[in-house]
Structure formats: structure tokens, C-alpha cells
Amino acid sequence: MTHDHDLVLRPTEAQISAALSPPPGRNGGDLVVETLAALGTTTVFGLPGQHALGMFDALRRSDLRYIGLRVENNAGFAADAYGRITGEAAPLLLSTGPGALTSLAALQEAAAASAPVLAISSQIPTAGLGGGRHGYLHELPDQSASFRGVVKSVHTVRAQSQIPSAIEAAWKSALSAPHGPVWVEIPQDVLLAKTQIPVVTGGDAFPEELPPRPELTAVAADLLSRAARPAIIAGGGVVRADAAGKLKQLAEKLKAPVVTTFGGKGAFPWTHPLSLQSWLEDRHTTDFLEDADVLLVVGSGLGELSSNYHTFKPRGQVVQIEADLGKLESNHPALGIHADARLALQALLETVSERSDTSAPERVRVLLTKVAERIASQELTLEQDLLASVRKALPAASPSFWDMTILSYWAWSAFDAKSPNTMHSAQGAGGLGYAFPAALGAAAADPTRPVLAVSGDGGALYSIAELATARQYDLNVTWLIVDDGGYGILREYMTDAFGEATATELTRPDYVALAESFGVPGVRTSPETLSDDLSKALASPGPAVVVLPAVLRMFAPTHLG
Numbered sequence: 001m002t003h004d005h006d007l008v009l010r011p012t013e014a015q016i017s018a019a020l021s022p023p024p025g026r027n028g029g030d031l032v033v034e035t036l037a038a039l040g041t042t043t044v045f046g047l048p049g050q051h052a053l054g055m056f057d058a059l060r061r062s063d064l065r066y067i068g069l070r071v072e073n074n075a076g077f078a079a080d081a082y083g084r085i086t087g088e089a090a091p092l093l094l095s096t097g098p099g100a101l102t103s104l105a106a107l108q109e110a111a112a113a114s115a116p117v118l119a120i121s122s123q124i125p126t127a128g129l130g131g132g133r134h135g136y137l138h139e140l141p142d143q144s145a146s147f148r149g150v151v152k153s154v155h156t157v158r159a160q161s162q163i164p165s166a167i168e169a170a171w172k173s174a175l176s177a178p179h180g181p182v183w184v185e186i187p188q189d190v191l192l193a194k195t196q197i198p199v200v201t202g203g204d205a206f207p208e209e210l211p212p213r214p215e216l217t218a219v220a221a222d223l224l225s226r227a228a229r230p231a232i233i234a235g236g237g238v239v240r241a242d243a244a245g246k247l248k249q250l251a252e253k254l255k256a257p258v259v260t261t262f263g264g265k266g267a268f269p270w271t272h273p274l275s276l277q278s279w280l281e282d283r284h285t286t287d288f289l290e291d292a293d294v295l296l297v298v299g300s301g302l303g304e305l306s307s308n309y310h311t312f313k314p315r316g317q318v319v320q321i322e323a324d325l326g327k328l329e330s331n332h333p334a335l336g337i338h339a340d341a342r343l344a345l346q347a348l349l350e351t352v353s354e355r356s357d358t359s360a361p362e363r364v365r366v367l368l369t370k371v372a373e374r375i376a377s378q379e380l381t382l383e384q385d386l387l388a389s390v391r392k393a394l395p396a397a398s399p400s401f402w403d404m405t406i407l408s409y410w411a412w413s414a415f416d417a418k419s420p421n422t423m424h425s426a427q428g429a430g431g432l433g434y435a436f437p438a439a440l441g442a443a444a445a446d447p448t449r450p451v452l453a454v455s456g457d458g459g460a461l462y463s464i465a466e467l468a469t470a471r472q473y474d475l476n477v478t479w480l481i482v483d484d485g486g487y488g489i490l491r492e493y494m495t496d497a498f499g500e501a502t503a504t505e506l507t508r509p510d511y512v513a514l515a516e517s518f519g520v521p522g523v524r525t526s527p528e529t530l531s532d533d534l535s536k537a538l539a540s541p542g543p544a545v546v547v548l549p550a551v552l553r554m555f556a557p558t559h560l561g
Contacts, residue, residue, distance in 0.1 A: 022196070022197075022198050022199050023199070025061075025194075026058075026061075026194065026195050026199075027054050027057070027058065027191065027192055027193060027194055027195055028054055028160045028163060028186065028190045028191040028192065028193055028195055029053075029054035029055040029056070029057055029058030029059075029191045029192075030058040030061060030062075030195065030199075031160055031163040031164060031195060031197060031200060032055050032058060032120060032163060032167065032186070032191070033055065033058045033059055033061075033062040033064055034062070034164075034199055034200035034201075035163060035164045035167045035168065035200045035203060036064065036091055036118075036167065037062060037063065037064060037200075038164075038200050038201055038202055038203040039089075039167070039168065039171050039203045039205045040088065040205050041064060041088070041089075041091055042064065042065060043064065043065045043066075043067060043082065043090070043091075043444055043445070044059070044064050044065070044066055044067070044090075044091040044092070044093055045066075045067050045068075045069065045075045045076075045078045045079045045082065045090065045091065045092050045093070045441065045444075046066070046068060046069075046072075046075050046091075046092055046093030046094055047068060047069060047070070047071070047072050047075050047093075047094065047095070047099060048068070048093075048095065049094070049095020049096065049099045049122065049138075050095065050096075050137065050138075050188075051095050051096040051122035051123065051124065051137075051138060051188040051191075052093060052094065052095040052096070052099075052121070052122035052188075052191070053191075053192070054122075054188070054191030054192040055093050055120070055122070055186075055191055056093065065444075067440070067441075067444050067469070067473060068469070068472075069437060069440070069466055069469050070465035070466055070468060070469060071102065071437075071463070071465060071466070072094055072099050072100070072102035072103040072106075073102050073103055073104075073105050073106045073433065073437075074106070074433070074436075074437035074462075074463050074465070074466050074469075075092055075094075075103065075106075075437070076092055076103040076105075076106025076107055076109075076110070076117065076119070077106045077109070077433070077434050077437040077438045077441065077463075078437045078438060078440050078441030078444070079091070079092040079106075079110075079117045079118075079119075079441060080106060080109060080110040080113070080115040080117055080181075080438060080441065081115075081399075081401060081424065081437075081438035081439065081440075081441035081442040081445070082441040082442065082444060082445045083110070083115045083116040083117055083174075083179070084113070084115050084240075084421065084424055084442075085399060085421065085441075085442050085445040085446060086445050086446075087116070087175075087242070088116065088175075089116040089117070089118040089170075089171050089174040089175050089182075090115075090116065090117050090118065090441070091118045091119075091120060092117055092118065092119040092120065093120055093121075094119060094120070094121040094122070095121065095122050095138070096121060096122045096123055096124060096137075096138035096139075096140075096143065096188070097137075097138025097139065097140055097143070098138060099121070099138075100121045100143060100146075100147075100185075101146060103119065104146065104147070104150060105429070105431045107119060107147070107150050107151055107181045107183075108150050108428075108429040108431070109426055109428050109429040109431060109434060110180065110181040111150055111151060111152070111180050111181055111428075111429075112428025112429045113236060113263060113424075113428035113429075114178045114179040114180055114236060114237065114240045114323075114324070115179060115180070115181070115240075116174040116175050116179040116180065116181070117174065117180075117181035117182070118167070118170055118171055118174050118181075118182055118184070119147075119151070119181060119182065119183050119184065120167070120170075120184045120185075120186070121143070121183070121184070121185045121186075122185070122186060122187070122188050122191060123143060123156075123185045123186060123187040123188065124136040124137075124138065124139050124143075124187065124188065125187050125188050125189040126158060126187040126189055126190060127189075128187075129156075129158070129187065143185060144156055144183065144185060147183040150181070151180065151181045151182050151183045152173050152174065152180040152181065152182050153169075153170060153173040153182045153183070154182075154183045154184075154185075155167075155169060155170050155182070155183065155184045155185075156184075156185050157184065157185065157186040157187070157190060158187070158190070159190065160190055160193065160195050160197055161197060163186065163190075164200050164203065166184055167184055168203050168204060168205075170182040170183070170184045171203075171205060171207075172204075172205075172206075172207045172208065173207075174207075175205075175207035176207040176208050176210070177207075177209075177210040177240075177241065177323035177339075177340040178237065178240070178323040178324045179240055209340065209343065210323055210338070210339050210340040210343065211339060211340070211343045211344075211347075212321070212337050212338075212339035212343060212344040212347050213337065213338075213339075214347070216335065216336075216337045217337065217344060217347040217348055217351060218351060219335060220296070220319045220335055220337060220348060221347075221348050221351035221352045221353075223294045223317055223319060223335070224254055224256070224294055224296060224319070224348070224352050225254075225352050225353040225355065227254075227256075227292075227293050227294035227355075228293050229291060229292050229293050229294075229316075230254050230255075230256040230292060230293070230294045230295070230296065230355070231256055231257050231258070231259070231276075231288070231289055231292035231294075231295050231296070232247070232250075232251055232254075232256050232257070232258040232259070232295075232296045232297075232298065233258075233259055233260075233261065233289065233295065233296070233297045233298070233300055233302070233306065234247055234258055234259070234260045234261065234264045234267040234268055234298050234299065234300070235260075235261040235263055235264040235267075235297070235298060235299035235300025235301075235306065236261065236263030236264045236299055236300070236428075237264075237298060237299015237300065237321075237322065237323055237324075237340075237341040238260075238264055238267040238298050238299045238341050238345075238420075239263070239264055239265075239266065239267050239299075239420050239421050240299070240341075241299065241323075241340050241341040241342040241343075242342060242420070242421075243267075243298075243299075243341045243342035243345050244266070244267050244268065244419075244420040246342060246345040246346055246349060247267060247268060247298065247341075247345055248268060248269065248272070249349055250345055250348055250349050250352070251268065251272075251274050252274070253349070253352060253354050253355070254352060254354075254355050255274070255355045255356070255357040255358075255360045256274065256296070256355075256360070257274050257275075257276050257288070257360055257363065257364050257367075258272075258274055258275060258276060259276035259277065259278060259279070259280060259285060259289065260277070260278045261278065261280060261300050261305070261306040262278060262280070262305055262306070262412040262413075262425065262427045263300070263306075263425075263427060263428060264278075264299065264300065265278060265412070265415070265417040265422075265423040266417035266418065266419050266420040266421065266422055266423055267299075267420055270416040270417070270418070271416075273360075273361040273364065274360060274361065274364060275364065276288065276364060276367060276368070277368065277413075277414075277416075278412065278413055278414075279368075279371045279413050279414075280305065280306055280307075280308055280412075280413065281305070281308055281309075281412075281413055281555075281557065281558065281559070282308070282371050282374065282413070282558055283308070283311075283558035283559075283561075284367055284370040284371050284374065285308075285367065285371065286308045286311060286312050286558070288363075288367050289312065289314065290312065290313060290314055290315055290316075291315070291316075292314070292316050293316040293317065294316055294317050294319065295314055295316055295317070295318050295319070296319045296321070297318060297319065297320045297321070297322075297334070298321045298341050298344070298345065299321065299322065299323070299341040300322070300327075301322060301324065301327030301330055301331065302320075302330075302331045302332060303327075303331065305412075305427060307331065308558065308559050309557075309559040310331070311559045314332060317334075317335065318332050318333065318334035318335070319334060319335045319337070320332075320334040320335070320336050320337065321337045321339055321341055321344040321345070322336070322337070322338065322339075323338070323339065323340050323341065325338050374555075375414075375555055378555055378556055380553060380555055382527060382550070382552065383406075383407070383410050383552050383553065383555075384410075384414070385527060386407060386410075386527060386530060386548075386550070386552070387407070387410055387411060387414055387415055389527070389530040389531035389534070390407075390411075390415075390452070390454070390480070390530070390531075390534065391415065391416060392531045392535075393530075393531045393532075393534035393535040393538060394452050394534070394538065395449065395450065395538070396418040396419065397418075397419065397422070397449055398422065398449045398450050398451060398452060398538070399421070399422045399423070399424065399439075399442050399446075399449070399451050399452075400417075400422065400423050400424070400439075400451070400452040400453070400454065401424050401425070401434065401435045401436075401438040401439040401442065401451070401452070401453045401454070402423070402424070402425035402426070402434075402435055402453075402454045403425070403426060403432060403433065403434050403435035403436075403453075403454060403455040403456060403459035403460075404425075404426050404427075404430060404431070404432055404434070404456075404459060404489070405454070405455060405456030405458070405459055405482060405488065405489065406456065406482070406484075406488050406489050406492075406552040406553070406554055407454060407456075407482050407552060408425055408435075408454060409489065409554060410552075410554070410555075411423070411425070411454070412425065412427065413555075424438065424442075426438075432458065432459040432462050433455075433459055433462025433463045434459075435453040435454055435455045435459065435463075435479075436453040436455060436460070436463045436466055436470075436477070436479050437463050437466050437469075438453070439451045439452065439453035439477040439479070440466060440469055440470055440473075440475050440477055442477075443475040443476045443477050444473070444475060447475075447476055449476075450476050450477075450478060450538040450539070451475075451476060451477045451478070452477075452478055452480065452534075452538065453477055453478070453479045453480065454480045454482070455479065455480070455481050455482070456481070456482050456483075456484065456487070456488055457481060457482070457483040457484065457485065457486070457506060457508045457511070458486065458487040458488075458506060460479075460481045460511070461506070461508070464514065467514075467515060467518040467520050467543070467545075468518055470518075470520060470542075470543035471518050471519045471520055471542075471543060474541075474542050474543070475542070475543055476541055476542060476543070477543050477544075478534065478537040478538045478543070478544045478545075478546060479515075479543070479544070479545045479546070480534065480546050480548065481511050481545065481546070481547050481548070482548050482550055482552065483508065483511060483547055483548065483549045483550070484549075484550060484551045484552065485505060485506060485508060485551075486501075486504045486505040486506045487504045487506070488504075488551065488552065489554065490504045491504040491505075492553065492554060511545060511547045512524050512545065512547055515544075515545035520542075520543045520544065520545055521537075521540070521543075521544050521545070522544070522545040522546070522547065523537070523544075523545070523546055523547070524547045524548075524549070525546050525547065525548050526548070526549075527548070527550065530546075530548060533546050534546055
């Protein structure tokens with residue numbers, strides 16, 4: 001009798017031939033790039049360093065495309081965006097010590113946003129592992145310890161024979177729900193040593209699925225079917241799981257209004273009669289969600305931004321679907337379902353009963369009217385007009401990447417992403433400098449669509465060096481820099497809290513002249529000409545910079561009263 005676990009895949013004649021006569025001149029780095037290629041990789045990001053040269057030399061002998069950025073953190077942001085756009089694990093090649101550590105902020109953002117990044121770093125020579133003080137260049141007592149609290153999994157290699165399996169395990173970890181960054185480190189001598197190990201020609205690239213427990217979805221379906229006022233909060237997990245279509249079907253079957261979190265932008269159609277859009281930093285929306293007798297939360301941990309700064313206090317039954325076990329019921333008691341959003345929504349679709357409720361669209365319309373009236377009372381037409389200009393200029397299918405800046409905070413609530421997986425921001429970890437390098441990664445993933453990056457002048461200075469990357473690879477990214485002469489949101493926060501701001505003002509360059517010095521066309525625009533200038537830049541191939549001098553204001557918060 002033959003069991004499934006007794007079956008072994010037989011090698012092809014080509015694989016046998018390659019195994020018996022591997023090409024000369026290969027080293028441990030070749031095993032890295034061969035394994036990546038076998039898993040389906042086509043593009044890698046990174047920055048070389050002395051200990052990692054074995055990997056980078058091996059790229060020369062491979063068919064992998066390499067996109068090299070100027071700062072490791074920016075390379076991490078680019079890999080993050082590539083993973084979000086493609087759904088693949090984006091390899092990030094780094095060197096030991098300072099190079100590795102410089103990527104930490106990007107890996108934190110990837111972890112917070114569930115973006116699959118496969119970081120592969122060199123290490124000091126094998127003889128130095130174990131925490132001794134040998135004085136190797138870039139030496140850390142325990143490099144992997146710096147990453148354990150950030151990434152999903154850590155894989156340390158000590159011999160060449162471990163490389164294919166370690167990278168394959170890390171790949172699966174990155175792509176198993178919830179997606180996220182992973183860390184592989186390989187000593188310098190292992191990467192440089194010649195190898196007799198056969199060429200890596202195969203790999204199991206299929207991650208494990210995370211289906212819901214059927215007894216839990218049965219209870220959830222019963223609760224939702226019998227609810228009088230159901231509502232849905234759709235988070236980034238819906239986008240990462242490619243589950244927007246199933247969410248729409250479920251909402252329509254239940255007649256349940258849907259609000260998307262800032263990480264879940266585009267998970268539900270903006271103008272749908274059941275769409276509450278994404279006005280989560282609004283007390284009217286908070287009240288509406290608190291009034292739901294059954295609230296379905298899909299792919300969100302209901303963290304600070306998704307809960308109106310933890311002022312949200314649901315009164316009804318919460319049903320939470322979350323792939324990250326640590327986020328399940330972490331903020332509110334719920335019927336917690338640990339599952340991938342797509343699989344759980346499919347299970348609910350198959351078991352809920354259709355509700356007949358004609359009042360939901362009218363309740364949605366009333367809420368959105370209240371929100372619009374609150375914003376209109378604050379005389380913030382400049383900010384709203386700027387967002388409208390960006391939306392008009394940006395093709396519907398084009399992705400956009402937003403830094404931590406006032407116009408982005410507006411976009412979280414007020415921007416129509418048009419479709420899932422097109423609007424991305426650094427709201428997961430909240431660090432500066434995300435937008436432009438991330439947009440470069442997205443342009444590398446899909447060169448057929450122009451990509452927009454939006455930064456303030458403070459965030460722009462974090463990644464200005466990547467103008468060289470954009471020009472070198474001729475990446476199709478238009479970078480909108482809103483120049484207000486400082487850290488605008490911090491200026492506003494400090495003035496509100498203390499009466500005046502400190503350490504928020506910046507001496508900044510002439511961004512147009514600076515872009516042109518990199519060979520990137522630049523233009524200074526105005527609120528009146530923004531839409532036309534952005535449209536022209538986005539329609540022109542290659543990188544471009546559009547600079548908008550403007551001081552913007554945020555709408556008044558509702559969580560402080």
C-alpha cells in the first residue's frame with residue numbers, strides 16, 4: 001500500500017544532468033540565487049557590502065534582475081511595495097551589521113502591513129558566531145536578536161547544504177497568512193566558499209493555508225443572519241488576501257454597511273450604497289459602528305488608528321476574523337476566528353442567510369452627510385481640492401504610495417483608492433521616508449502603469465538619494481513633494497499642545513533644481529495647476545518630480561472631546 005508521504009518526485013533528465021555536472025566557479029552565493037530562481041523569483045532588491053559579495057557576484061551568473069538602492073532602509077521599502085503589488089516574497093539582499101540594521105525600520109513597516117519581504121543578510125565568518133568578541137568588521141554579539149522582535153521568522157545558516165532549505169522555509173513563512181517579512185543570515189565564508197552542491201533546480205513555493213474553524217464560522221453566520229443592524233470593518237487583511245470581491249458579495253447579501261481601515265483602502269467600492277468609506281477618525285462613524293448589534297471585523301486588529309484612537313467601544317457582538325493570532329481579541333472581546341480573510345469570507349458566504357433590509361443605504365447616506373457637514377464647517381477647501389486634483393490626475397489602475405504627511409492623513413479618510421491594492425502608506429509602523437522608495441519597488445513590479453509617490457519635504461529628505469535609483473533604472477514614478485518648510489503635522493501637534501513648535505522647521509533645498517541635478521525632470525506647481533502638472537508627469541515615461549509649496553491643515557480630531 002502506498003501512502004502520500006511515500007511519494008517522491010522523480011528528477012527530470014535535465015535535473016540529473018545538471019546535478020552530475022554543475023558549472024565551474026560557483027560558490028555559496030550561487031546557491032542563494034539559484035534557490036530564489038527555483039522558487040519563482042525574478043527581481044531582487046538590495047545594497048552590496050563586503051561580507052555579502054558572494055551573493056552579489058552570483059547575481060552576475062543568474063537571470064535575476066537586480067534593483068540596487070542607495071540606502072538599505074529604502075531598499076526594504078522597495079521590496080515591501082514589490083511584495084504588496086505582486087503577492088510574491090520580495091528578496092532583499094543586505095550586508096552584515098550596519099547594512100542589516102539600517103533596514104530595520106522598513107522591516108517593521110512590512111511586518112505591520114503584512115508585506116512579504118524575504119531579507120537575506122550576510123553574517124560574520126562562521127568562526128565568529130556564538131556571541132564571542134572576535135573583532136570582525138560589522139560584528140554584533142547576536143545579529144539575529146535585533147530582528148526577532150520585528151520579523152515573522154529568523155533562519156541562520158551555518159553550512160552551504162542548509163541554504164536551499166533555509167531560504168525555502170523563509171519563503172513559505174513570508175507568504176503564509178499573515179504575510180510578513182522574514183530574516184535569513186548566512187556567514188561570509190559560507191557565501192564565498194566554492195561549492196560542489198548541485199545546481200538548485202526545484203523548490204516547494206506553496207505556503208500553508210489558514211482556513212477557519214467551521215464551528216466558529218457557523219456561529220458567526222448565524223449571528224450575522226439574525227442581526228438587526230450588522231456592520232463590517234474591512235482591514236488590510238482583506239487586501240492582502242485578495243478578498244475584496246468576496247467581501248462585497250457578503251456585504252450585499254447581509255445588507256451590511258462597510259467601512260475600510262486606512263490599511264484596507266480599496267477593499268470596498270467607495271461609492272457603493274453600503275460604503276461608509278474610510279472616515280474612521282470621525283465620531284459620527286464611531287457612533288455608527290458602536291450601534292451595530294453585530295460587527296464583523298475582517299483583517300484588522302482594531303488598533304489605534306482603526307478605533308479612533310481607542311475611543312471606539314462596541315456595544316454589540318463583535319466577530320473578528322484575523323490571520324495574525326496575536327491581534328485576535330487583542331483590543332475587544334469577540335468571537336475570534338483565526339483565519340485568512342479570503343477563506344473565512346468564503347465560508348461565511350456559503351452559510352449566511354440573505355437579509356432583507358432596505359434601511360441600510362439610507363443610514364449610510366445620513367452618516368456620510370454628517371461627516372461632510374463636519375468637514376465643511378472647518379473651511380478646509382484647499383486640502384479637499386488638492387486631494388481631488390490628485391485623484392483626477394492619477395489613472396484609476398495606478399498605485400499610489402503615501403508618506404507620513406498631512407496630505408496623506410487626509411487621504412486615509414477622504415481619498416477614493418478606486419480598487420484594492422492601489423493605495424499604500426506607511427501607517428502600519430508610521431515611519432518617515434516610505435513613499436518614494438516604495439513607489440520605485442511598485443514600478444519595478446509593474447512597469448506598465450505610472451506610479452505616484454506623495455511626501456512632505458521632511459519625509460522627502462529621507463529618500464532623496466533614491467532619485468539616482470529612479471534615473472538609473474528609468475522607473476516610472478512621479479514624486480509629489482508638498483513643501484511646507486518643516487515637519488508640518490508635528491508643527492501642528494506642538495502648537496496645539498504647547499502654544500508653539502520646537503525642532504519642526506527645516507532648511508530645505510530647491511527640490512526642482514535638485515531633481516534636475518539627478519537628470520530627473522522637475523516642476524514647481526500650485527494648487528490651481530496641480531492636476532495638469534501631475535497628469536503631464538504621470539503621462540511621461542520615467543521618473544519626475546512635482547513640487548507643491550503649500551501649508552496644509554488637518555481636520556479637527558474627534559477623539560479628544
